[in-house]
Amino acid sequence: MNKSxxxxxxxxxxxxxxxxxxxxxxxxxxxxxxxxIEKGIAEYKKQQKSKAREKDKARKQEIKAKNRDxxxxxxxxxxxxxxxxxxxxxxxxxxxxxxxxxxxxxx
Numbered sequence: 001m002n003k004s005x006x007x008x009x010x011x012x013x014x015x016x017x018x019x020x021x022x023x024x025x026x027x028x029x030x031x032x033x034x035x036x037i038e039k040g041i042a043e044y045k046k047q048q049k050s051k052a053r054e055k056d057k058a059r060k061q062e063i064k065a066k067n068r069d070x071x072x073x074x075x076x077x078x079x080x081x082x083x084x085x086x087x088x089x090x091x092x093x094x095x096x097x098x099x100x101x102x103x104x105x106x107x
Contacts, residue, residue, distance in 0.1 A: 005042050013037035 017034035 005038050009041050009045075010034070010038055013041060 013034045014030075016037050017030050020033070021030055
């Protein structure tokens with residue numbers, strides 16, 4: 001376990017142990033306290049990494065779900081309540097073409 005603990009963490013743990021040192025406390029006791037603090041810091045970092053991984057997984061799954069939803073909505077065709085394509089756009093298209101031909105014939 002000591003191999004995974006960085007020197008920076010060890011130094012920080014020793015600083016905290018010395019800062020909380022009681023009068024009459026031996027160097028060996030202080031070292032033991034620093035060791036416990038090191039383990040606590042290592043455990044905290046491990047938990048934070050785990051939380052970050054879980055958060056990242058959730059974010060990626062959310063992005064995938066959004067992409068899937070957008071692909072599904074792209075495939076959906078517009079239909080009216082009877083399941084038929086709407087007639088109004090086609091009627092307007094035919095009316096506009098009829099008006100265009102009438103304009104050409106009137107010239």
